[in-house]
Amino acid sequence: MIRVQRQDFNIGVEIDALTRGRTDVGAVVSFAGIVRADADGDPLKSMTLEHFPGMTERELNRVEAEARVRWSLQDVAIIHRFGELLPGDRIVLVATTSQHRADAFEAASFLMDYLKTRAPFWKRELRVSGEYWVEPRDSDDSAAARWSS
Amino acid sequence: MIRVQRQDFNIGVEIDALTRGRTDVGAVVSFAGIVRADADGDPLKSMTLEHFPGMTERELNRVEAEARVRWSLQDVAIIHRFGELLPGDRIVLVATTSQHRADAFEAASFLMDYLKTRAPFWKRELRVSGEYWVEPRDSDDSAAARWSS
Amino acid sequence: MKILYFAWVRQKIGRSEEVVDAPANVRTAGDLAAWLVARGDGYAEAFADLKRVRVAINQEHSNFSAPVDGRDEIAFFPPVTGG
Amino acid sequence: MKILYFAWVRQKIGRSEEVVDAPANVRTAGDLAAWLVARGDGYAEAFADLKRVRVAINQEHSNFSAPVDGRDEIAFFPPVTGG
Secondary structure, X not given: OXXXXXXXXXXXXXXXXXXOOOOOOOEEEEEEEEOOOEEOOEEEEEEEEEEOOOHHHHHHHHXXXXXXXXXXXXXXXXXXXXXXXXXXXXXXXXXXXXXXXXXXXXXXXXXXXXXXXXXOEEXXXXXXXEEEEOOOOHHHHHHHHOOOO | OEEEEOOOOOHHHHHHXXXXXXXXXXXXXXXXXXXXXXXXXXXXXXXXXXXXXXXHHHHHHHHHHHHHHHOOOOEEXXXXXXXXXXXOOEEEEEEEEEXXXXXXXXXXXXXXXXXXXXXXXXXXXXXXXXXXXXXXXXXXXXHHHHHHO | XXXXXXXXXXXXXXXXXXXXXXXXXXXXXXXXXXXXXXXXXXHHHHOOOHHHOEEEEOOEEEOOOOEOOOOOEEEEEOOOXXX | OEEEXXXXXXXXXXXXXXXXXXOXXXXXXXXXXXXXXXXXXXXXXXXXXXXXXXXEEOOEEEOOOOEOOOOOEEEEEOOOOOO
16 A cells, blocks of 8 residues: 555554454554654754655555565555655654564565655755755665665 | 553554654654464464563563663663453554664564563463464574674 | 656756757757756756766656657656655 | 462463472572472473473573572573563
8 A cells, every 4th residue: 555645644543454354464563754853953844845746656666566575465555745744743654564573574674765765755854044955865775775685 | 661461552552652742753663463363274263471470571671771772762662461362462562763764673673573582471372273382483583693693 | 758857956947847849869868968958057057967866767767878759758856865 | 489380381380389498409490490390290291301491580581500599589481482
């Protein structure tokens, strides 16, 4: 399940949707990314996420498909917001279900790493000191690279 | 936060408790373990978790403390149930918050691995074919061992 | 040829999309960028350092040496920073 | 000396806890297990294969060569299977 949306999501509701009424799920892992008020010591007023409608959904579907090939997964949920967000707001949710915990953990971690380097989103920060486009982090590239070895 | 309890828990409520009103959390990871209806192809009717009151809380606190030393964490929640559970019931929740996702992911995975090999819980399965004490898995020992290298 | 711009590439160029008739010697995404640069300051600024710019062709990640033609939708944008 | 039993160790022995006066030559958790074995079939069955039994002393994971005395609480149980 892939959703790209402006509105907020509820983590508990999304996890419940993956597990309710099922007795074959052994493990559910969720990751949520949240806007932090501090951007390198410079207080953040808001963050605006721009994306490429159409391509975003394609890339998220592709990332999900790759995770399903690599790990034994029962279900995958990816929700990514766009638009203006404030400190404390949720940005992204990834949730995975599997029979066993290793698959659920690794797939969720992979999904986040791949999404960070492939999904066409761009963050603009409105800080106290001005407006800045967020630069990609080397650590995100190396996190993604560990899955291709 | 450590809780050892007979009653169910709500994943969304627990995650909200770690993040509500905060603007310094960047990442929240949760793991929930659920009773599966199938035990090695033998249908499971129920599972009863026995534990060692007192020692359980000590070990869980110790595991949490070790995770906080190893990773940069803002908060940790561990909830483990005991008593009789049915297929589909939640068993355990681990949730971590951090500024960055790698710490939250690794710490949650570590907590589950360590908890599996150190927390004094024992599972008895009531299967269609009879009653069985769950045997420890070699894969759980090797999962825990990767953190001591 | 439909072209899309995102993030600071869009800001520098001053538009989010346009349809252009590129000459026949524009055969790759890199040729297209070079041809656009000649159109004015905003383009020159956006494409000043191609190492900082990414290309998608028909909504798939690609690169500046990939062939393009009039039926393609080409997007130029900075490295992505979602998640 | 207070002794606790859990899971199938408890079932085989038929009780979850007891207080015993162990003789002076019981100096380790292993000595204690050996002394208990002499008490009857349930104990003999529970401690038949010590590789399958774990020990905690005063609620801390320990082992059969660890010293014990009358003030200690000793627990015997199978390898844990929580999570």
